Amino acid sequence: MTPVATHPEAVPGDDRALRWVTQAGLFEFIGEIAHAPDALQALVDDGTLVRVEVEPAAVLTSIGLGRTWRDEGARVRTAICTALETPLMWVARDPGELDDIVRMAVVDAIAGDSGKFIRSHGGEVELVSVHGGDVQVRLGGACEHCPAFAFTLSSRFEADVRARCPRVGKVKSIQGGACDTTPSGPKSWIGRVTARRG
Amino acid sequence: MHPGFDHGLTVAPPDGGATTRGATVRLALVGSPNSGKTTLFNALTGMHAKTGNYPGVTVARYEGSTRVNGIAVVVEDLPGTYSLDPISIDEEIVADRLDPNRSHESAADVALSTAPDGLLVTMDATVLHRSLGLLAQVLQTEIPTCVVVTFTDELARRQGTLDFDALRRALGVPVVTVVAGRNSDLAALRGLLANPSDWDAPIVLPPTATRELSAWVGSVLAAARYEVPQIDERTRKVDAVLLHPWWGSLIFFATMFAFFQVIFTVAAPLQDGIETFFAYLGSLVDTYVSNPWLGSFLSDALLGGVGGVLVFVPQIALLFLMISVLEGIGYMSRAAFLMDKVMSTAGLEGRAFVALLSSLACAIPGIMATRTLPSARDRLATMIAAPLMTCSARLPVYILLIGLLVPTGAGWGPVSTQGAVMFGLYLAGAVAAMAAAWIASHVGRGAGPLLPFYMEMPPYRMPSVRSVATSVWGSCKTFLQKIGKIILGTTIVLWLLLNLPAQNDAEMQAAGIDTSNAAATSEHVLNNSYAAGVGKFVEPVFDPLGFDWRINIGVVASLAAREVFVATLGQVAAAQDPENPSTALQEMTVVDGPRASQPLFTAPVVAALLAFFIFALQCVSTIAVLRRESGSWKWPTIAFTSYFALAWVAAFAANRIVGALM
Numbered sequence: 001m002t003p004v005a006t007h008p009e010a011v012p013g014d015d016r017a018l019r020w021v022t023q024a025g026l027f028e029f030i031g032e033i034a035h036a037p038d039a040l041q042a043l044v045d046d047g048t049l050v051r052v053e054v055e056p057a058a059v060l061t062s063i064g065l066g067r068t069w070r071d072e073g074a075r076v077r078t079a080i081c082t083a084l085e086t087p088l089m090w091v092a093r094d095p096g097e098l099d100d101i102v103r104m105a106v107v108d109a110i111a112g113d114s115g116k117f118i119r120s121h122g123g124e125v126e127l128v129s130v131h132g133g134d135v136q137v138r139l140g141g142a143c144e145h146c147p148a149f150a151f152t153l154s155s156r157f158e159a160d161v162r163a164r165c166p167r168v169g170k171v172k173s174i175q176g177g178a179c180d181t182t183p184s185g186p187k188s189w190i191g192r193v194t195a196r197r198g
Numbered sequence: 199m200h201p202g203f204d205h206g207l208t209v210a211p212p213d214g215g216a217t218t219r220g221a222t223v224r225l226a227l228v229g230s231p232n233s234g235k236t237t238l239f240n241a242l243t244g245m246h247a248k249t250g251n252y253p254g255v256t257v258a259r260y261e262g263s264t265r266v267n268g269i270a271v272v273v274e275d276l277p278g279t280y281s282l283d284p285i286s287i288d289e290e291i292v293a294d295r296l297d298p299n300r301s302h303e304s305a306a307d308v309a310l311s312t313a314p315d316g317l318l319v320t321m322d323a324t325v326l327h328r329s330l331g332l333l334a335q336v337l338q339t340e341i342p343t344c345v346v347v348t349f350t351d352e353l354a355r356r357q358g359t360l361d362f363d364a365l366r367r368a369l370g371v372p373v374v375t376v377v378a379g380r381n382s383d384l385a386a387l388r389g390l391l392a393n394p395s396d397w398d399a400p401i402v403l404p405p406t407a408t409r410e411l412s413a414w415v416g417s418v419l420a421a422a423r424y425e426v427p428q429i430d431e432r433t434r435k436v437d438a439v440l441l442h443p444w445w446g447s448l449i450f451f452a453t454m455f456a457f458f459q460v461i462f463t464v465a466a467p468l469q470d471g472i473e474t475f476f477a478y479l480g481s482l483v484d485t486y487v488s489n490p491w492l493g494s495f496l497s498d499a500l501l502g503g504v505g506g507v508l509v510f511v512p513q514i515a516l517l518f519l520m521i522s523v524l525e526g527i528g529y530m531s532r533a534a535f536l537m538d539k540v541m542s543t544a545g546l547e548g549r550a551f552v553a554l555l556s557s558l559a560c561a562i563p564g565i566m567a568t569r570t571l572p573s574a575r576d577r578l579a580t581m582i583a584a585p586l587m588t589c590s591a592r593l594p595v596y597i598l599l600i601g602l603l604v605p606t607g608a609g610w611g612p613v614s615t616q617g618a619v620m621f622g623l624y625l626a627g628a629v630a631a632m633a634a635a636w637i638a639s640h641v642g643r644g645a646g647p648l649l650p651f652y653m654e655m656p657p658y659r660m661p662s663v664r665s666v667a668t669s670v671w672g673s674c675k676t677f678l679q680k681i682g683k684i685i686l687g688t689t690i691v692l693w694l695l696l697n698l699p700a701q702n703d704a705e706m707q708a709a710g711i712d713t714s715n716a717a718a719t720s721e722h723v724l725n726n727s728y729a730a731g732v733g734k735f736v737e738p739v740f741d742p743l744g745f746d747w748r749i750n751i752g753v754v755a756s757l758a759a760r761e762v763f764v765a766t767l768g769q770v771a772a773a774q775d776p777e778n779p780s781t782a783l784q785e786m787t788v789v790d791g792p793r794a795s796q797p798l799f800t801a802p803v804v805a806a807l808l809a810f811f812i813f814a815l816q817c818v819s820t821i822a823v824l825r826r827e828s829g830s831w832k833w834p835t836i837a838f839t840s841y842f843a844l845a846w847v848a849a850f851a852a853n854r855i856v857g858a859l860m
Contacts, residue, residue, distance in 0.1 A: 003409045005417035008402045009367050018401060021368070021421050073402030081410050113361075 004084040006059075008077070017051075017062045018069060020080050024057040025166035029092040030101045036090055040083035048072055054090065056105045056164040098167060099130045105165035106135055114160035118143065118152065125157065133169035135161065149173075222270045223392060224312075226295060228336055229320030230329060231278030232656050234348030236260075237665050238320055238376055239275040241384055242391075266392040274314065280328075282335040296339045316342040316394025318387075323353040323360055323375075324657065326424055330415045334404035337371070342394040344372045346387065351377045352659065358425050365422035370400030433528075433657040440532050450536055453529075454624070457520055459617035466606075468512035476505040491697075499693035499769060507681055507761045507768075510594035511674060517590055518673040519666065521558065526661020530555065546635055550580040554631055557587035558624075560676075561820045565827055579639035581827060582837055585815050586634055588627035590677070591760040595811050596623055598764050602784065603804040626812050630844075681761070684818075688762045689769070692755055695729035696769060724770065743810070743849045744803040748786075753807075756816045763811075802857040809852035813845035 004022060011017035032053050035041060043049045051062035059080060063069055069076075083090070106127050109115060118125045122142035129136045137157070143149055158171040229235040243262025260275040276292045284290035296313060319336055321329035326347075336343055345365075353360060366373040372390055376383040390397065405411050440446050480501050487493040524530050537551040550568070557564030564584040568577045588596075600616050608615040724730060732754060733747030740750050748770050756763035771783045786798040815821065815838050824834040 002416075003413040005413050005420055007368055007414050007417040007421065008370075008400075009421075010370060010401055021417060023417075023420070069401045074405070077402060077405055077410060078407075081413055113364075 003081060006077075006080060006084055008073070009058075011060070014062075017060060018073075018076075019055070020059040020061065022058060022084055024105075024164050026057075026084065026087045027054050027090060028087075029090075029095050030054050030056060030104055031096055032093040034091045034093040037083040037086050039079040043076060043079050049076065054092070056101060056108060059084075098133050102133055102135060102161075102165055102168050103127070103130045105161050105168065106130065106137070108164055109157060109160040110137075112160065114157045117156060123152075128174055133167060135168060135171045136174055137171070139173045222272055223316070223394060224272045224274070224314045225316045225318055225391065225394065226274045226276050226314040227318050227320065228276055228292060228296070228332070229278060230280050230322070230332060233278070233320040233322045233329065234376075235278060235320045236275060237662065238318070238346060238348070239273060240665065240668050241376070241381075242388075243273055264388075264391075266388050269392040271391045273318075279332070281332055296336065296341065313339070313341055316344065316391075316397065318344050318346050320346045320348050323347050323350045324356065324358070326360070327415065327419060330418060331411065333369070334406075334411055334414065337400060337404050338406065340399070340403070342397040342399060344374065344387075344390055344394070344397055345369060347373060347375045348377070349659075350375045352657065359423050360425075361423045365418070365424075368418040368421040370398055372397050436658055437532070440529070441535060446532070446536050450533055453524075455618075455621050457621075459614055459621075460516065460520065463614060463617070465512040465516050469509055472509050472511070476501050476509070479505075494697060495693060499689050504681060504686055504689055504765060505768070507594055507685055507765050508678075510597060510761075510764075511677065513593055513597060514590055514677050515670055515674050517558075517593065518670045522666045522669040523661055526659070526666055528656045528658045531656060540632070543632075543636075546576055546579060546639065550576055550583075550635070553580050554584060554587050554628075557584040557589060557631075560589050560591070561585045561587065561817065562823050565820070565823050568827070575639055578828065578833070579635045581824060582638040582833065583631040583635035585817070585820050585824075585837065585841070586627055586631035586813065588624045588812075589760075589817075590673075591817065592623075592627075592811055594761050594764045595756075596620060596808065598767070599804050599808050599811075602799045603801060603808075623808060623812060630813060684759045685761055685765055688755060688758050689765045692729060692751070692762075692766055693769060695732070696724060696727045696751075698728055699726070739846075742853075743806045743846070744800070744853050745806070746798060748798070749803070749807070753810070758816075758818055760811065760816050801860055802853045805856040806849040806853035810845045810849040813841050813848055815841040 004026065006020050006022040008018045008020050011019050032051075036044060036052055040049075040052065044052060047064045048067060049061050050064045051060065053060040061076065061080075063072060063076075110125055110127065115125055118139070123139065123146075124141035124143065126138050126140075127135070128138050137153075139149065139153060139157075143152065146152075153171065153173055158168075161168050161171060227235050227239055239260065239262065243264050261272060262275070263270060263272045265271065274295075276295055277289070279289040279292040281289065282293045282296065284293045296317070317336060317339075319329075319333055321333065333343075333345065347360070347362070347365075350360070362373055362375060374383075374387045374390065376387055404414050440449060480497050483493055483496045483501065487496060521530075524533075534551045534555065541551050553564050553568050555564075561584045564587065565581050568580045568584070597620075600619050604615045604619055606616070609618070729751050730747055733750040736750050736754060737747055740753065745753065748767075751770070752763040752766035755766045767783060771786065783799065821834045821838060824837060825831055828834070
């Protein structure tokens with residue numbers, strides 16, 4: 001079996017925290033955990049880790065006081081790698097609803113690259129509602145009356161949300177009306193060529 | 199041409215380390231072969247690179263310097279490596295440099311005994327997944343590291359994707375992108391060079407365990423939205439033809455054939471220009487230099503000898519231009535792949551072909567390249583074969599002799615006969631090298647198993663003008679330096695031997711020479727010179743080949759370096775007819791013996807000379823390197839004597855066969 005992909009990333013503004021990025025949709029819940037698989041739970045119990053929180057495509061951890069990532073990093077990685085192999089053994093403190101997970105994915109997408117792209121040329125995007133896995137956003141600013149509106153919504157924004165949370169339903173904009181939300185169609189070259197030329 | 203041959207190490211001043219004074223920042227370039235490492239090195243350091251050796255081994259060490267914001271930055275180009283678990287000596291050096299405590303020998307060189315202040319790791323964007331394993335190992339050293347992603351232009355062309363900001367976040371180290379040394383790209387990198395201690399470092403080092411490592415690599419690539427580019431359609435289509443067992447081989451030979459045609463047809467006008475220039479200099483000497491000794495030295499030794507070799511600079515430049523273009527395009531790897539089968543008949547692997555291919559430039563880098571061969575048997579066999587490959591020093595000799603043998607312009611349609619003969623000579627050298635390798639690997643004891651042969655097929659790329667120009671200029675510079683050192687020195691010694699003992703008028707009149715006839719007196723001096731004595735002394739050896747004592751002088755002198763043969767004949771001819779040495783060579787006649795007053799350079803004699811030069815090991819530098827690389831005088835002695843015997847027999851056969859055909 002191929003191992004579950006993961007790598008750590010720094011959390012800006014929080015030295016004690018480390019975000020273990022992993023594949024989206026691995027967990028059926030988000031939020032703090034009540035209990036983790038044994039390898040990881042042992043580190044929580046001995047105080048190495050003071051926080052373990054599941055995000056749509058990551059596990060957020062914080063190191064205990066008086067300990068450093070430099071010393072404990074390798075141990076934590078081994079525990080995380082082992083625990084990620086059995087996602088069903090992770091128990092949420094508050095299982096939450098599908099909508100909570102979707103909402104977090106949408107918020108992340110708006111704060112992340114696709115939101116940045118929309119804002120970069122005067123567009124605006126905000127979350128209106130999440131219901132039953134379906135998402136309503138408002139695309140405004142330069143996006144109104146833009147011929148590439150539907151493209152941005154489905155190929156860029158929805159694709160971004162779906163990468164963070166594969167269980168997301170339809171994604172609509174309340175100004176643009178419903179758009180076709182069948183999982184992303186043939187990828188266009190514009191979306192693919194993101195490699196910059198320096 | 200002789201990377202690392204020079205023992206002069208670039209030793210940093212003992213207090214020059216950044217750790218002690220912060221005055222100099224020492225950086226090292228790490229990366230797999232073909233990852234654009236050397237292009238980056240050239241772009242960062244310009245032409246200010248120095249070469250030397252790593253202590254104890256003959257792997258070339260390249261170091262260059264640059265200044266960033268007034269801070270001196272020394273950049274070292276480490277050998278290409280796929281991992282820090284060393285298999286070859288090159289990889290061993292990289293591992294040692296990154297962890298000086300690892301080295302068993304106590305390095306006397308201060309610059310080598312401390313780890314670099316920072317590392318630049320080059321990663322080819324088209325095969326990023328392969329570079330991350332090496333990067334993980336490099337990050338383990340905890341030396342500040344900056345990742346330089348190369349070939350992103352090609353990634354974009356192949357419609358691959360890579361998000362650099364995401365890659366930077368995932369790796370936790372600075373990531374910059376540099377496309378083929380583009381100056382605009384370099385600015386961002388240069389800004390980072392001066393202060394490696396400020397570079398971001400990963401909070402948690404990458405893992406070492408295989409499973410965790412593969413989880414890390416996969417996750418970093420996914421985070422950076424890296425999509426493995428589809429196999430380049432263009433490369434795939436071209437390879438279907440070029441690597442085809444029949445078409446590929448046919449095209450390979452056609453390419454090589456065209457290669458040698460170009461050397462003759464394109465370089466000829468340039469060569470004529472240089473010849474005209476030297477003739478003009480000669481007329482200046484005649485007009486303005488009245489002292490006969492100085493005049494003879496200037497026109498015979500300098501213009502006739504050294505100038506005679508300088509004439510071949512266009513050909514040398516062209517040879518290296520074509521080699522580096524073929525290399526840059528990516529064709530050389532295909533050639534090596536095609537040759538792997540042929541090589542295996544000689545008991546060698548394709549990697550040995552790369553070593554032999556470098557020997558087309560010069561046997562010395564070829565012999566050095568054998569260090570990458572894992573088996574000692576292969577190493578020795580390839581080393582012994584390398585001097586038989588037609589090196590660039592043979593080129594001037596061949597061109598001169600072919601010029602005497604085949605009239606210019608002869609040929610069938612666009613194909614020049616001169617080029618065809620040249621192709622044949624190169625082919626003969628290659629076949630001889632293969633045969634020698636076969637013998638050496640079968641005679642060599644302790645035959646090990648043939649290791650599997652892996653070779654990277656880089657996608658076809660347009661070579662950058664800059665890297666081609668650097669390589670051509672570097673090769674011409676080495677050739678000119680060789681002329682300046684070995685050839686000039688030998689030429690001066692030869693000029694003395696050709697003109698001493700001095701003859702005064704009384705002695706000459708006593709010998710019945712008309713002292714008012716300049717040609718007659720110089721011929722008399724030449725005939726009675728010390729050099730003539732040497733030439734006549736060895737006559738019994740070379741007489742069966744049709745050589746007279748004047749050719750013998752050239753052959754004996756060429757044992758130092760092959761080009762000296764051209765310089766010697768230039769001097770001898772210049773002494774006989776200072777106005778027009780090249781015609782003098784054509785019209786030179788045998789002085790005494792049964793063939794007296796017949797033309798000297800007949801077809802059988804020229805054929806014998808060509809055959810002799812194919813095989814003979816006439817290069818002191820090669821012998822010295824063979825001695826160093828094989829660890830004893832045994833192999834150089836065997837090679838020198840057996841190749842001399844082979845050369846003699848081949849020359850004898852050529853003389854008789856061509857003689858019978860005439």
